[in-house]
Amino acid sequence: MAADSQYGPMSSPAPDAPHSEQLLAEVAALPGLPGVYRYFDAQDQLLYVGKARNLKKRVSSYFQKNHDGTRIGHMVSRIVRMETTVVRTEAEALLLENNLIKTLNPKFNILFRDDKSYPYLKITGTRETFRTAGTKPLPMLAFPRMAYYRGVVDRRHSYYGPYPSAWAVKETITLLQKVFRLRTCEDTVFANRTRPCLLYQIKRCTGPCVDLIDTEAYGRDVADAERFLRGETQEVLDALQARMMAHAEKLEFEQAAEIRNQMSALSRVLQQQAMDNLSDKDVDVLAVKVLGGRACVNLAMVRGGRHLGDRPYFPAHVEDATQIDEALESEAESSPATDPMERVHVRVLEAFIAQHYLGAALPHTLVTSHPVSRTLMEALTEQNGAKVHTVHQPREHRRAWLDMAQKNAEIALARLLAEEGSQQARTRALAEALGLPDDNLDELRIECFDISHTAGESTQASCVVFEAHKMQNSQYRRYNIDGITPGDDFAAMRQVLLRRYGKIAEALRAEQGVAPEATAGAVDVPAGAADTPEPAAEVAGEAPKGPRMPDLVLVDGGKGQVSMAREVFQQLGLDLSLIVGVEKGEGRKVGLEELVFADGREKVYLGHDSAALMLVAQIRDEAHRFAITGMRAQRAKVRTGGSKLEDIPGVGPKKRARLLQRFGGVRGVAAASVEDLSTVEGISAELADAIYRALH
Structure with a gap:
């Protein structure tokens, strides 16, 4: 039975100042037992999760040594609070550590995306x-x-x-x-x-x-x-x-x-697959490759003796986590590998095994490209209820499987590095073309807006976010547009920009000591993953985290949309140079787009083969796709009436179909009077009255 020991938040010390006496006293009071520790910064953000055979010895090593100028030093300087959990065994500590990593996403741990999409x-x-x-x-x-x-x-x-x-x-x-x-x-x-x-x-x-x-x-x-x-x-x-x-x-x-x-x-x-071997029924083959600060774990699956294919996984925070572990390598808990690069491979592989198989069924045999710790296998065996074997140096058909998995890991990682290099080049090209700050392109943030509707019906606006050289689909937002003339894209753009940046403008004025002015309420509509077509319900008062304005605001449109965006930014007191419109070129052909600026600069044509224009088009197209999927889902819901009619007692599928056919949709049904409703076959006067009251 694990026992928790949690400590409250403390004031943040200066980056190079010693930690608070209370924190150091808590470190000194830790027991010499197995457990898990968590470090938090002044904003209560989780920095790191670690496990230890001896909590006192491991945690003390962070604060007793000089880590200046290193990644561990950067992390340790930000620690203001910690939490610990004492467990019975090191295996329990390992499972708890990876469960916390998966659920809490700490900043300095090797982190694999939780993939539950296996078919x-x-x-x-x-x-x-x-x-x-x-x-x-x-x-x-x-x-x-x-x-x-x-x-x-x-x-x-x-x-x-x-x-x-x-x-x-x-x-x-x-x-x-x-x-x-x-x-x-x-x-x-x-x-x-x-x-x-x-x-x-x-x-x-x-x-x-x-x-x-x-x-x-x-x-x-x-x-x-x-x-x-x-x-x-x-x-x-x-x-x-x-x-x-x-x-x-x-x-x-x-x-x-x-x-x-x-x-x-x-x-x-x-006889179709030479890779099949009937003596092995269920086996997972794991190969890891680390290069250029990135890593790939390739998982190949054998089920029922048949090799079914593989899938690559790319973890985050590899460089930070491995350098922190390197600083603590003198601990007895460290990896048996002697070569530093081999230790990185082992850590990445062990992190994948622990996080991927945590709480999930796994085969009894794992073929791995590098040896993994006995503690990890004991933990998986305890969780699985049956012995889990690992084979590090396989022979015969298993060797062929592992060689293939290693080759696929190398190919997948090389492709990722090439794509990332290309994307970073595009980001730099756009920053240079528009005069954006290029000292830290990893933090360059671009937000793009698009309006979508069908003849004025189910108008929706989308906002997509580009940051850290990639689309950040978890930060996408959809906005249901109401209270405008159907089909008025300019009014829709005005509404979405006011809602998006109204509260940010208020926060910025408060920081600068300027009295806040009344602005339209900003109401974000979280939409989840980019591939989820259904728009979520509106959440009052939600705004982007912190008073952070993007470095660039793209709007899909020409002078008209840009003029509307300029009016909104002038009303909110925001920088007009952030606004850039993406205007269709001659014949609306891809590659001929021109950029229109809100601050009076002349239009710019970047060239059809420009890396900067490719990035602008990528972001614009993603905003368009995201808006259309949400609009179509909203339109379908309106046209079928969602569950409004079906929820009315006495209205079954046939009566619902007759009502929709007679009045052309749920809006028509809602606009009909009780007398009109009662003229539909099967709808009595009492039921017509119930329908009218339910829809009003």
Whole structure:
């Protein structure tokens, strides 16, 4: 049982001043037990999470040594508060450390993005149908289907994977269709078929929807498919051969021929990949490559004896975390590797293993490019409930797997470095072209706005953010635009800029000691990830963190949009030189865009092959994409009425469809009177009154 010891916030010392007496006293009072420690700065931001076999010895080493001029010195100078948790074993400390790293995102730890998007292959209803005796399931349950699946698992179904990509799942489904001919159709389609579909005609399905196979025979195919997915291929072949011989002895040659063809298809599948090896059923192969301050861990997956592909992962904060660890290398807990570069590789690999498999199922064998600590494997074994083995110097087919994973890690890292170099060059080119400060391009921040609607319906504005040489999709915002004439893009731009920068302007004036003026309220609409099309509900009072204005504000439009932006910035007392409009060129062709300035400068054409224009176009196009996805989702919600009509008692799907058809949408229904509503077939006067009151 872990015990927490938390200490309150303290005043921030100067960067080169000694730490507070209270903090040092707390360090001195720490026990010599295993545990986890967390460091916080004056703004209560988490700086670092670490684990220790001996808390007192490890934490004291940060404050007793001189770390001036190093990354650890920079971090230690910012520490004003710490928290510690004492645990029973070092393995517990390691698991807790990585759980905190994953959930709290500390600034100086190696951090892998938490990826829960692995797909699975699902076979529906097998647990319920074939393990429950004495009941007759529904036809859809009696004939389970294969499906591609992401999400929370359901105990009624069987899941196989995870797979490294959607392609790997779909390839496996195609393979199983060829060999075992299981259905893939939705239950609604299955229940309404009157004749076999095309998949039956091309021998990819046995036609259970029209009773061309009985449940017993189909159940055998399902069981064989599941054994194949578990890697029991030889057992499947033996069972098929026994069934074929039994049919031949009974002179049932057609059935025997069918099974023979099934065995031939399975044999061809097993010979398709030279990388397959049936002695290894579930194995993960991990290779790490570190270069240029960046790292890549390539994860290759073997499931059921089949090599399914791989996926690269790129951690953050590699340089900071490894240099901090280097400063503490004299501790007994340090890595056994002697070469500094090898130690970096080991740390990155161990961080990935701990964070990736924390709280998740993992195979019993890991093949790794570098040796990992015994403590980490003990922790994973304790979590998994079964022994987890690691193989550092594999042979035969495992060596081939590892060599391939290492090569893929090198290729992925080289591609990342090339892309980052190109993006940084674009950022520098834009800064030079527009006269922006270029002393710290990593902090250059650009915000871009776009307006989207359909004939004035469901108007939305988007704001996307470019910072640290990449799009920051977690900082994207959507704004629902109301109270304007439909289709008035200028009014929409005015509203979104007032809402975006109104509170920032107030905060800046307060910092400068200027009396705040009344401005339109800034209401941010968090929209989550850029790939999420649904706009989120508005959150009153939320604004960008801190009074930070971007270094550049891009608006998608020419003189008209720029003039509106200039009026807003003049009203708010903000710098007009920040505003740049992206005006379409002749024929609206890509590469001919011109930049329009709010401070009176002449228009600028950067050239179709300009790196600066490429960056501007990238940001502008992302703002346009983000606005359109939100607008389309909002429009669909308005046109279907969302759940407003369906939530009214007495209005089912048919009545809802009649209402929408008669009045052209939920707005038309809301605008209709009780008398008009009652003229729709199936809508009584009482129900019409209930609908009117519900929509008003």
